[in-house]
Amino acid sequence: MGRLVYTAIASLDGYVADADGRFDWSAPSEEVHAAVNVQQRSVGTMLLGRRMYEVLAVWEHMDVEGAPDVIREYAELWRATDKVVYSSSLGLVGSGRTRVERTFDADGIRRLVEASDLDVSIGGPTLAACALDVGLVDEVRQYLSPVVVGGGLPVFAEGLHLDLELVDERRFSDGVAYLAHRPRRAADAATRPGTPWPAVPQ
Template identity: 45%
Template structure:
């Protein structure tokens, strides 16, 4: 059975975007990006809300061949993965290997987890909150960036009660920290 993993890059004070909606402070350096690439080789499915999908869809059309190899590597991993976007306003996907679902149905996610052998990443705190409430999230994988942004879009969902066990951590040269938590039953 596949694991459903909530994944986010966030500021030390817990935000994925600042009050202006910017997240450029969280762009991974080469060391972190290579780590992300290696981690995501075991991922074949992404679950996104509309806003995160809009951001990530740039990877589909970006000509990364002249970029550093680690950028092109991530773009290829992302393009090959299957993506499910939960949106009531988006009718047609703008990227390959993508389908649109109007509603997050927990049983559909349970069936997906049971039917695939590779990990599934869920992105965005609102979508993750729904998955947490349904008991679907198996892990949280967070990259904490050493910056305080003072407010904005919170990286962890409100209204979720979960016990976590730290199973892996790594500090990068630039000061970012990777934390991997298993969600306890």
């Protein structure tokens, strides 16, 4: 059985985008990108809100010839992963292995995760808030950039309360701090061993 994992790259004060909608300040270094790729290899299906899908969909047709290894690998991972986009208004999608769901179905997601041999990721704080609110998320992973932006789109919805256990942490050379937490209700659940971190790219 897989796990439902929420991963966010955020500012130190907890925003995935600032008040102007910008997130260029969180662009990952090659070292951070390599770590993200390691985790992405264990994902079989990505659940995405519309805005997150539109940000990530550029990987479908991006020309990565001559790009660093971490960029080329992520493009391959994106294209090989099943994707479910939750949107009431999105029409045609521009990526393969992608379907659209009009409503959030907690029971359907639970069945998907239980039937999966790989992890299922959930991306976008608005969609993740729905899953967190009903206790579907097995692990919360944050890559915290060394910047304070003062406001914007938060990692967690206002009013959400979670009792979490720290299960992993890492410090990167560019000042990014990685923290992984597991909700207490899942703390004793059987999970697969973690994947070792990659070596720092030379």
